[in-house]
Amino acid sequence: MTSKKLTHFILAAMILGIIAGYLIYQFGAESGLANQYVSYVSILTDIFLRLIKMIIAPLVFATLVVGIARMGDASTIGRVGLKTFSWFIAMSGVSLLLGLLMVNLLDPGVGVNLPIPELGASTGLSKGGFNLAQFIQHIFPTSIVDSMAKNEILQIVVFALFFGVAAGSMGPRAEELVRNLDMLSHIMLKITTAVMKFAPVAVFAAVSTVIAENGVGILMTYGKFMLSFYCSILLLWLVIILISALVLKGRTFQLVSMLRQPVLLAFSTASSEAAYPMTLEQVERFGCKNKIASFVLPVGYSFNLDGSMMYCSFAALFIAQVYSIEMEISQQLMMLLVLMITSKGIAGVPRASLVVIAATLTQFNLPEAGVLLILGVDHFLDMARSATNVLGNGLATAVISKWEGELDPHQSNL
Template sequence: MSTMTDVGVPVTSHQASAKPWYKVLYIQVLIAIALGVLVGWLSPHLATNPWIKALGDGFVKLIKMVIAPIIFCTVVSGISHIQDARKVGRVGIKALVYFEVVSSFALILGLIVGNLVPVGHGLATKPDAGAVAKYVDQASHMHAVDFFLNIIPESVVGAFAKGDILQVLLFAILFGFALMALGERGHRLRDVIDDTAHAVFGVIAIVMKAAPIGAFGAMAFTIGKYGPAALGNLIGLVALFYTTAALFVFVVLGLIAKFVGFNIFKFLGYIKDELLIVLGTSSSESALPQLMEKLERLGCSKSVVGLVVPTGYSFNLDGTNIYMTLATLFIAQALGIELSFTEQLTILLVAMLTSKGASGVTGAGFVTLAGTLAAVNPALVPGMAIVFSIDKFMSEVRALTNITGNGIATVFVSWWEGELDHDRLHANLNKTIDPSDVETAITTG
């Protein structure tokens, strides 16, 4: 049986099965991660070599290099094809409503689990406030008004140069509306932008061949520097966070997926390449361009993908929300500080704001945590040093949960907007067409 991708490339189920196992991206990345763990464990001196770290950092930088043009082309193309300008605002409002509701579930789930399983009690440790001083300083300068002003770039070139997702998104939306207003005169420019998007996806197809190398370098360095010994008495928090994140994905996101009409496990199988890349690099941005392309092929409209995915990377951080509530309760328990119901309610309200304000900041998870702790109870801030050594082990799951949440959000908003192609959705999830290789979709674009 043969079918067509959304850009007109015929792909058969026989082609998918005939692909040698050693050429399948997710298998290559899995092997690379396993090798990285072994090298980091058996030879930490080699694993912490700057050149090993550079393998992971270099791959992430290669991906970030194309994020701004992909967002710009996708959003401009999606908006310029829309006849009704009000639709853009409608999609944006629906996305923000979804983000706030689901983020609240993530925060509440973290609080419930943190109270039911108080793994921080009895932890004998003395926090070193100096180890986290720079994050506390960043958090003290973080204000909501600065976040909103930062969405507006000082210059268009500056937005692209910095790779700031929200700044590029704002300019792309304005440019898309301007192109829409040109009518027939804008069609030639729109076609150029569409062709540019295909070319940039071609760049991504080339870069993705280096994904196993990047995953190996990042994982080897992480294990080599922090090592299994870094877990120590804090393994309870790591295990609890992993379990809570899994509960959120399989129960909360699973119910949302079932409501729309698909299976969460099949969806995770569809984006397994992206999940493994995120696992290896600890960065959800490393899979952003490929996720956008796959969601379009899954049956989501280009305009919804272009608006929801980039916005979600700042406003829909489910993994970060779970981390903040769990880590706050863990630190309070470890320091012997009882948090009242009002203070725990404050965690929900403050975390909802700080998770947005720290987007795009280096060490965003820790900066967010510092801002939340300072607002809830300043006495908790030095306790950040307790979880500092294991933060790297938790950042992978934060990133995995964030990217999964953004994928589900895009499908849901497409369904809510009435623009989800259910036939294509089920064809991809049931693997009657090959979803595994982004290169397939752009070779004849």
């Protein structure tokens, strides 16, 4: 299945999913058919995501070890790491600040007709993953086997860094192992190609079950909030692309075009993780060397979540507006600083963005119960966040490659 054909199949699956979900909600809600449909058909999406997760751990480990082993000395690794984290911090700041500006400009929480939860209502969210000190400690694995079993990407990255540096220092003696790991990464990508044939079915299941469970009416109820957020996300896309174009010049839009398939997959499944293997494949086709891409991409999945960053600041201020709580500019800027730090600890936490938002609300005397306002539409918003995360990480990989002089000038066929 060609790239364009798969994209068309995914788009068609989304449209059919919306239609099927609407019909099931309309005619099966009272009889219980909708609930049965959701419980059984959602299995298809779960199977697809499980297959993708099955690939990620060995793929991240193999590609990163090969990249590090062939990157050179420790000073090269340190230089690439410094550039990578500098870019991530800068883009996180841009995403948070833009979210703050847009929510103040559009006022999506002012004058909305929504049932406001009581102040003491429980959100049911655990904020255990919010503790930054625990997150820093959690970065370092006690067992690489356990890390791989749980798909702890950041822990796999840390172990692969040590492993790759050690392998590189052994010179020719480790070359055979490095070649075998390189072959392992290509095998994983071959498996990805096979798994991706199942993507349209998973997309149909994901979209139809969400509509069948909630109906399209919920989109109307939260129309102002969702429209404001999607407009803000599109503006963030434009900003990220333009900033990247300062480095990549005219090739920026070629890369954006090449990323359309992983972005669409992340959007339709509401999972940026599902698009990781395809994103890696596309940035390498664009000309990014494997030794750079295999480092920047997995680290970006923990530290460069541009869409999630914007959502955190946007949703927190939206909740304040709904409860008619005025926040001074100084308080809002302080919230940005808090989110900049705490959001780096959300990787691997279920409903990660909601956890960070809930924890941040309590720090600024805002009602944590406000999170209940956005729970119902969080999946639809997560679609935009996931797609943005993929776009941001793909562009970041190309930018770092360009800075390192490791971007092939040859333009691959789309």
